[in-house]
Amino acid sequence: MAQLWGGRFTKQTDQLVFDFNASITFDKRLFHEDVTGSIVHATMLAKQGILTEEERKSIVEGLTGILEDVDDGTLAIDESQEDIHSFVEATLIDRIGDAGKKLHTGRSRNDQVALDMRLYTRARVAEIDGLLKKLLEAILDTMKNNLDTYMPGFTHLQKAQPITLAHHYGAYFEMFKRDRQRLTDIYKRMNYCPLGAGALAGTTYPLDREYTARLLRFEGPTLNSIDSVADRDYLIEFLSALSTIMMHLSRFSEEIIIWNSNEYQFVELDDAYSTGSSIMPQKKNPDIAELVRGKTGRVYGALMALLTTMKGLPLAYNKDMQEDKEMAFDAMDTAADCITLFTGMIQTMKFRKDRMAKSAMNGFTNATDAADYLVGKGVPFRDAHGIIGRLVLYCIEKDTSIDALSLEELRSISDKFDEDIYEAISLKTCVEKRLIIGAPGEKMMKQVIEKNKEYLKND
Numbered sequence: 001m002a003q004l005w006g007g008r009f010t011k012q013t014d015q016l017v018f019d020f021n022a023s024i025t026f027d028k029r030l031f032h033e034d035v036t037g038s039i040v041h042a043t044m045l046a047k048q049g050i051l052t053e054e055e056r057k058s059i060v061e062g063l064t065g066i067l068e069d070v071d072d073g074t075l076a077i078d079e080s081q082e083d084i085h086s087f088v089e090a091t092l093i094d095r096i097g098d099a100g101k102k103l104h105t106g107r108s109r110n111d112q113v114a115l116d117m118r119l120y121t122r123a124r125v126a127e128i129d130g131l132l133k134k135l136l137e138a139i140l141d142t143m144k145n146n147l148d149t150y151m152p153g154f155t156h157l158q159k160a161q162p163i164t165l166a167h168h169y170g171a172y173f174e175m176f177k178r179d180r181q182r183l184t185d186i187y188k189r190m191n192y193c194p195l196g197a198g199a200l201a202g203t204t205y206p207l208d209r210e211y212t213a214r215l216l217r218f219e220g221p222t223l224n225s226i227d228s229v230a231d232r233d234y235l236i237e238f239l240s241a242l243s244t245i246m247m248h249l250s251r252f253s254e255e256i257i258i259w260n261s262n263e264y265q266f267v268e269l270d271d272a273y274s275t276g277s278s279i280m281p282q283k284k285n286p287d288i289a290e291l292v293r294g295k296t297g298r299v300y301g302a303l304m305a306l307l308t309t310m311k312g313l314p315l316a317y318n319k320d321m322q323e324d325k326e327m328a329f330d331a332m333d334t335a336a337d338c339i340t341l342f343t344g345m346i347q348t349m350k351f352r353k354d355r356m357a358k359s360a361m362n363g364f365t366n367a368t369d370a371a372d373y374l375v376g377k378g379v380p381f382r383d384a385h386g387i388i389g390r391l392v393l394y395c396i397e398k399d400t401s402i403d404a405l406s407l408e409e410l411r412s413i414s415d416k417f418d419e420d421i422y423e424a425i426s427l428k429t430c431v432e433k434r435l436i437i438g439a440p441g442e443k444m445m446k447q448v449i450e451k452n453k454e455y456l457k458n459d
């Protein structure tokens, strides 16, 4: 049990209390950020004449040594310390003596932890953004190669109108593109440095906060010292963005699970991304997709937990805020793993284009186009809708499809039908005539793909 703050206490902390209060088992993850922040703080203290050049040198060398030793395994993070800040400071004092005791001048663990967590989160925002970019590249590849891979589009999970795989994947491209834009916004907003806020009210030492912010590659220092130590919005925003990413991955996973089912058989998952059953020899299960879908709840949980933790806290720092870490770390790890695994899964997944096209051809996916055909022959749309509705009913009774009917049968329902109806409601026409912005026709899709390529090149 080791503490930085024993002075005003007459009794040892109860061991259970110490353990309950301690955070080192999880905030040791902030070790690099803590050392980096401390090096910058000491550098600034010396620039401002608060430390001598000698003291600065000794502190910076000491901290660098600790960093190297932990990284190469010669020094273990001592988990009997209360938190990572205590570990670094105690080890420094142990190694360099009195100069080490000056490191914490003009600083509190409140602004220290705010800085560490922000540095850590900022890096993970960039990492997740990079992973999403790879996912987008994989999606775009599939789009390029499947401009004429026909499949049914669904509403209410009922066949609606024919589309292409490129078009369907294009929907996910937009979602993950927005997810990246959200990360960019969040990054900008969080990119201000809380170091120098002290416990809550700044300090009387002439700290140069612009300088430390610059050294740590922040846009600038935060402008209110109370807010600097009390704010966890940036983390809530990130968890919210991660939740949205997971929601998108989960919907995509759900579709892959459906497409992979025996009834659909639109896709075949690679053996490397599927698992078997211990009892049923025939099974090949989409466990990765199911796990991504399942882990979505866990990321939402982290968001809900932090929102709930923060909602009743008076300004400024409260120990409750230590609870911002474990679940947030878990959510970041989970989302990163899910994006990576999901990307690998879709890159290796094969499409059964024959089955997809066949499926697009039945289920009356051309009924809208049949109605539009009648509109072209002068029938008002509402009447055309009614006529085709009766036609569908007729087909259901005869267990057939609109395009399999003879011209006489069609004419018995409306005399507006001509020989050109068959061409007008063919699968190809239904897709390729949809050429307006955002629609699945090949010409339009090619334009969208060009835009997506540009976007990936520049962002």
Ligand code: ARG
Binding pocket: 023, 027, 083, 109, 110, 113, 317, 319, 321, 322, 323
């Ligand atoms: N372990 C603490 C946390 O994660 C560090 C800040 C401690 N500050 C304090 N006043 N007890 O929030």
